[in-house]
Amino acid sequence: MKHLSYALLLAAILLSGCPNTVPFTTVECDEGYAFEDPPVTDGGTPVCSTCRAGYDREDLADGGFVCTLADGGADAGDAGDAGDTGPDAVVDAGPCGMVCPTATPLCRVSDGMCVACLSDPDCTDPTAAKCGADGMCGACDDSTQCGGITGTLVCATTGTNVGQCVECAATETTACGANPCNPVTNACSAFGAAAVATCEACDSDANCSVAENFCVPMMFEGAARTGGYCLKATPGCSQPLGVVLTDRISLSGVTGRAYCGVNEGLTTCDAVNALLLSTTCPGGMDSECPDGGVCETLDPGGADFMRRCTYPCSGTLECPASPAAVSTCANGGTTTDYCGG
Secondary structure (H helix, E strand, O other): OOOHHHHHHHOOOOEOOOOOEOOOOOOOOOOOEEOOOOOEEEOOEEEOOEEOOOEEEEEOOOOOEEEEEOOOOOEEEEOOOOOOOOOOEEEOOOOOOOEEEOOOOEEEOOOOEEEOOOOHHHOOEOOEOEEOOOOOEEOOOOHHHHOOOOOOOEEOOOHHHOOOEEOOOOOOOOOOOOOOEEOOOOEEOOOOOOOEOOOOEEOOHHHEOOOOEEEEOOEEOOEEOOOEEEEEEOOOOEOOEOEEEEEEOOOOOOOOEEEEEOOOOOOOHHHHHHHHOOOEOOOOOHHHOOOOOEEEOOOOOOHHHOOEEEOEOOOHHHOOOOOHHHOOEEOOOOOOOEEOO
């Protein structure tokens, strides 16, 4: 076909409206496509306007067409949109015009459309794990859509992560083993179920081992503490948790409750527990005690009560009721009152 006689003939042939335009004298048609005889032209340039023998033609909605092997083999290119190129394009030798943009990199052969996904496994974002009928990834509605996404097992149907693939859900009990699932964060707890005592660290209400205890966020000197602590809901506060804490939402989302806690301007649950456990500070340094703790000598003194971790207080309700050596709130000869002073 590439002879001068064709070049003379081409000047007299009008455009017949097919894509896949190529320079007739320098480039051959893509595999499966062919020039007609005589060739159809576009502005004097011949176009590959038909399929070769052994290939079937399928016309597309965008005016292009596809040539596929008659035995059902893979398509050999698209005569529709060969001009779509650019820095954001990726090669796709299918019916979508040879290229698809990065945002929709997959070619859906059934209609020649560039899409983001062909099936759920193509969607790898936990916040959009379902492949919709439009070829776009969206919110999940079934846990099977989350199977291929690392770190997720289920599709959240409650909490703040509805429609997202998450580590666990409050309605199931297998994802986290022996630990509970936090219904707000949809994450497995780092602590066991019903395994945490009052004023100990937790990250879910289900961690607390005592009835009417909830996992509550706490402060120290105006700064938020990491995670939460199991605290008893009011009424009925007693030493050493004699300070009522209000306006707290538990880490599992319980609202409208007040809790029996510590004086957060002076100390922490960790410091209270250190005193109850008779933790020592051999070097005599406050830094040997937890946040909010101080290293002091407890009343009545003596070797057994020296260099013990205690904590500052503003009244006896903030100190343990027993033993007597720690039940007072006084300065013990220092400038700061502390339990056991």
